[in-house]
Amino acid sequence: MKHYTFWIMALLVMIGGIIATPAATWVGNGDANNGGNWSTTTNWDGSVPGATDTATLGNVTTGTRTVVYDSASSGFLTSLQLEQSTASAINKLSIQRDLTLSSELVIGASAGSSIVRLGGAASKVTLQVGDTASSPGITLNSGGTFILDFISGGVTGSDLKSNVTINTGGVFQVGSSESGSSSSTAQATVVRSMTLSGGQMVLDTTDYSAIRLSIQGNFTATGGSISTTSGSGGNLYFDGTTVSLGNTSIGSVNFTMRGSGNKTLSIDRALNRLYLIGRNSADLTVNVSAPSTTGLYFTHESVGKTVTMQLTSDLALATNGVQPQATGGATSGTTTYGIDANGFTLDLTAGQSYGKWTPNKGSETTAAWELTTSAANGRIKATAFDFSTTNVTTHVGAGLILEAVSGSNATTKVNNLSGTGVIETSSVFRFNPTSSASTSTLQSNRDIGILEIKKGTLSIAGTTDFSAKGGIAISAGATLNLDQRMVSTSLFTFGVSGTDKGVLTGGNAAVSLADARIVFDLSGTIVAGTYDVFDTISGITGTPSSVAISGNQTLELTRSGTTWSGSSGGFDYTFSTDTGLFQIAAVPEPRTKHALLIGSLLLLVTGVWRQHRHHRA
Numbered sequence: 001m002k003h004y005t006f007w008i009m010a011l012l013v014m015i016g017g018i019i020a021t022p023a024a025t026w027v028g029n030g031d032a033n034n035g036g037n038w039s040t041t042t043n044w045d046g047s048v049p050g051a052t053d054t055a056t057l058g059n060v061t062t063g064t065r066t067v068v069y070d071s072a073s074s075g076f077l078t079s080l081q082l083e084q085s086t087a088s089a090i091n092k093l094s095i096q097r098d099l100t101l102s103s104e105l106v107i108g109a110s111a112g113s114s115i116v117r118l119g120g121a122a123s124k125v126t127l128q129v130g131d132t133a134s135s136p137g138i139t140l141n142s143g144g145t146f147i148l149d150f151i152s153g154g155v156t157g158s159d160l161k162s163n164v165t166i167n168t169g170g171v172f173q174v175g176s177s178e179s180g181s182s183s184s185t186a187q188a189t190v191v192r193s194m195t196l197s198g199g200q201m202v203l204d205t206t207d208y209s210a211i212r213l214s215i216q217g218n219f220t221a222t223g224g225s226i227s228t229t230s231g232s233g234g235n236l237y238f239d240g241t242t243v244s245l246g247n248t249s250i251g252s253v254n255f256t257m258r259g260s261g262n263k264t265l266s267i268d269r270a271l272n273r274l275y276l277i278g279r280n281s282a283d284l285t286v287n288v289s290a291p292s293t294t295g296l297y298f299t300h301e302s303v304g305k306t307v308t309m310q311l312t313s314d315l316a317l318a319t320n321g322v323q324p325q326a327t328g329g330a331t332s333g334t335t336t337y338g339i340d341a342n343g344f345t346l347d348l349t350a351g352q353s354y355g356k357w358t359p360n361k362g363s364e365t366t367a368a369w370e371l372t373t374s375a376a377n378g379r380i381k382a383t384a385f386d387f388s389t390t391n392v393t394t395h396v397g398a399g400l401i402l403e404a405v406s407g408s409n410a411t412t413k414v415n416n417l418s419g420t421g422v423i424e425t426s427s428v429f430r431f432n433p434t435s436s437a438s439t440s441t442l443q444s445n446r447d448i449g450i451l452e453i454k455k456g457t458l459s460i461a462g463t464t465d466f467s468a469k470g471g472i473a474i475s476a477g478a479t480l481n482l483d484q485r486m487v488s489t490s491l492f493t494f495g496v497s498g499t500d501k502g503v504l505t506g507g508n509a510a511v512s513l514a515d516a517r518i519v520f521d522l523s524g525t526i527v528a529g530t531y532d533v534f535d536t537i538s539g540i541t542g543t544p545s546s547v548a549i550s551g552n553q554t555l556e557l558t559r560s561g562t563t564w565s566g567s568s569g570g571f572d573y574t575f576s577t578d579t580g581l582f583q584i585a586a587v588p589e590p591r592t593k594h595a596l597l598i599g600s601l602l603l604l605v606t607g608v609w610r611q612h613r614h615h616r617a
Contacts (some may be wrong), residue, residue, distance in 0.1 A: 007514070012171055023558035024049035025056045026067060035065045035092075039072035049075035049232035057091055058083050064090040069098045071121075073157040076103045082116070083144065087573050096121035100128045105162075109143030119149030119158035119188070120178055120601075129162035133192050133217065135164035140199055142169025145547075148188045148213070151178050157188030163217070164190060168198030172215045175204035186211055193217030193240065195246060200228045203253060206267035209233025214258075217587065218242045226252040238265070245269075258284045265289070270318065272295065278329075286337075289313040295322030298337045299329040299362060310374070315344070317351035322581065324348070333589035335362060338370040341378025341400060348382040355383035362390050367404065368421070372397030379403050379430075383412035384440065393421040396449070400424075406433040406440045417444035418462070423614055425449050425469040431458040451487065453478040454503070460485040460506075474502030476524060482507035482536070494533045496582070497524025504533040513577060514542030518564075520582055523551035525582070526571060534580035547575050582615030 001365075005322040007223075020072060029042045030035030036043045049055035049072060057067055075098050084091040089112040107114050118127050129137045138160075140146055143330060146164070150157045157174075166172050174188050186208065194215055203211050205228040214237040225248065228234040234253040243257070245267040257263050260282035271293040278284035278300035288313040296317070300307045309324075317323070324346075326337055337359075349355040357380070361367030370382060371394065379401035396402065404415050415543045417429065427449035431440060433456045442451075443462025450470035459481040471491030472482050477500040481485075486507055494502040504511065520533075534540050547564040549555040557564035557573060564575045572585040 022046075022049075023054045023056065024050065025058060033060055034066055035060055035561060037068050037070045037072070039070050042091060044143045048073070049077060049210070049337045050074040052078055054079035054081065056081045056083065057093060057322075059085050060089040060091045061086050062089055066094055067412035069093060069095040069097060069099060076100050077571060079496070080105055081124065082114040082144075084112045084114045087111040089113075090115060092117065094120065095127055096146070098126045099415070102131070103129075104139065105129050105212065106139045106141065107144030108139075108141030113143055113145060115145045115147065117149055117176070117178070119147075120152050120176075122152060124151060124156050124158060125157040126161060129160075133163075135163070137192060138164045140164070140170025140172060140291045141164045142167070144169075145171040145173060147173045147176050147189070149174075149178065150188065152178075155263075155384060157186060157212075159189045159191060161191040163192045164193070164194045165185045166196045166199035166201065168224070170199035171202060172196075172199070173202045173204060175207075175211050176202065177206055182501075183578040187214055187237070188212070189214040191216050193218050193524075196224045196226070198223040198416075199454045201223055202274075203228045203234035205230040205233045210235060212237055212367050214239055216471050219244070219616075221245040221248040223247045225249045225251070226253050228253060233472055238263075238506055242265075257284075260284050263274075263287070264312075266312070270294075273322065275299065276307050276309055278302065278305055281305065285310055287312045287313060290315055292316045292318050293321060293527045294318045295365035296324040297322070298324065298326050299583060300335050301329055303330045304335070304336055306332075306336040306370075308340060308370070310338075310340040311342045311344040311346060313380070314347070316347035317349075321348045321351040323351045323353060323357050323559055324560075325360055326364075326367050329362045329364060332365055333369055334366040336370055337366040338372065339380065341371075341373040341380060343373060343375025343378045345378075346380045348380065349405055349407075351382075354387065354407055354412045356407075356412050358386040358389060359384040359391055359392055359394055360565050364391070366391050366396070366534075368393045370395050370397070371400055371402075373400045377401070382407065383407040383409075385429075386414075386416045387419040387421075388416045389419070392419065393610040394419055396423040396427040397419040398424040399568060401428040401430055403430045403432050404440065406438045413440040414440075414461075415440060416441045416462075416504070417442065418446065418450055420446075423448045427470070428452055430454060430455065449488075451480070457481055459483050472504070475504055476500040476503060476521075479503045479505060481505050482511075485506045486511075488512065490515065491519070493519040493521055494582070495521045495523070496526075496530075496531055496533075496584075497522070498527050500524075500528060501533055501582075503533055503535050504587045505537075508540040510538040511536050512542045513540050513544045515545045516542075518544045518547045518575065519550050520548070520573070520575070521551045522549060523555055525554060528568070528571065529584055530586070531582045532580065533582055536580075540577060540580050541576060549573055 094117040107126040212235045216239040218240040237256045254273040258277040260280040264287045266289040273295040275297040281302040283306040285308045359369040381403040430452040438456035441461040447467040451468040457479040465486040468489040473493040475496035476495035547557040552566045556567040557566040562577045572582045
């Protein structure tokens with residue numbers, strides 16, 4: 001029995017020796033601090049490590065040791081270990097040929113630095129870590145740096161097929177002065193996902209500011225920083241489905257969401273420029289949550305496709321930020337650019353052109369802007385709007401609010417909704433300046449939806465009359481001046497608060513009330529008085545379909561000839577189509593009525609008594 005046990009144990013030892021991964025340690029041709037080529041046999045304590053081996057680059061005790069994974073190396077390795085524990089010393093691996101690494105690569109140092117640089121060769125270099133997209137990849141810990149570089153003196157970047165995790169103290173760098181590249185089109189690529197959880201992402205913009213990193217998997221940042229070496233420029237291209245950043249500074253780096261399908265960008269701080277680029281001959285929709293951005297750019301590389309930004313939070317342009325604009329892309333056909341406010345506010349008032357927005361086209365023949373809101377109260381806010389650009393159509397979707405707030409510059413006082421495309425009946429053009437003294441103009445060669453004047457005076461300009469299909473609403477204290485034009489509608493709403501009233505004035509003819517509904521909105525303080533809300537040149541004509549009170553009181557007035565009247569809440573309300581006057585009169589309280597009645601009776605009795613005395617005399 002002992003005899004068999006001996007042979008079984010010997011066999012197990014033999015099998016274990018076969019299965020175990022051979023290890024090779026760098027000896028630097030007799031001095032471990034020496035650098036050199038990976039493929040040189042004398043640099044190792046055995047044979048040059050290859051596909052089934054584990055290679056160890058041990059601690060450097062002084063200076064910088066650079067090991068070059070050169071073109072004569074096998075291109076395959078099971079495991080790689082970098083060890084560094086001596087302060088001020090640097091343990092560096094420069095990968096200058098394609099390499100597939102089966103196991104996770106952890107880069108860090110308890111003291112000193114461990115650096116892995118991919119690229120810098122005469123041709124493109126690819127590093128793959130792990131077999132699949134879900135395999136463990138590169139982990140950067142404190143003291144560890146990974147440099148994703150370019151072809152030496154060229155513009156082609158290296159490809160990193162690995163998931164990457166950057167922990168506190170770890171550094172992921174794109175580009176380096178070693179490569180000598182100076183082109184603004186240089187781009188390196190991370191094929192899988194990246195996670196930044198306290199470390200640094202650095203784009204080397206020393207030689208050129210437009211350096212690019214493409215991340216084809218998802219990107220998540222929960223801390224740390226994204227920065228550039230020069231403090232300006234830098235571009236991150238996100239080709240994955242989800243980008244999420246929280247508690248992470250981003251410096252000057254611009255973000256690009258690129259590809260097709262549905263994508264999500266969520267960040268808790270101000271963005272720099274945001275580019276949305278559709279490709280792959282398919283539509284692109286990006287859900288965006290960010291407080292602000294310095295510019296919004298829309299592009300689609302394919303003919304006849306759509307790129308859409310859907311808000312998932314309020315978004316504002318930073319001071320002098322670039323207004324939403326189409327740029328480049330397909331060189332023929334029609335490209336559609338979409339903004340879905342989705343119940344939130346896109347605030348363009350601080351942007352370029354004094355906050356005025358003019359939808360444009362890129363390189364395509366015709367641009368179509370789809371302005372919509374998937375949820376109630378979505379709005380696009382600007383100092384003014386101009387939709388009249390040639391070869392640009394605008395569709396204003398149901399429920400969307402276009403809010404013009406005017407400004408001090410003359411261009412911000414001119415609104416033009418002329419153009420092609422449908423403006424839906426329930427969409428709103430709202431004039432809502434900060435000052436009640438503000439004035440602006442509006443013109444349109446097509447029917448619009450609801451026309452609201454919240455404050456100030458809005459005058460109708462241009463050479464074309466049009467219809468406000470959804471109604472005209474003039475808040476108390478505001479004025480709509482028809483000037484020499486006419487805007488027809490089937491619903492007039494006038495705000496009346498205290499002694500203030502909404503006023504419709506001007507016009508080139510009598511305002512027709514035929515079959516229209518008239519609403520007096522008494523949401524403010526109700527004060528008895530006479531209110532001339534139709535201060536038009538030629539008066540009014542026609543019979544309304546109905547007249548109502550809304551706000552603090554809700555009441556349908558009753559018609560008698562040309563007068564509409566009713567009582568509610570202690571007031572009598574009257575509107576006359578003969579005069580155009582709306583009157584509010586306080587109804588005497590019951591005690592007052594009783595006192596008047598008693599007084600009248602006393603007067604009557606006194607009169608009778610006096611008359612009786614007169615007859616007796």
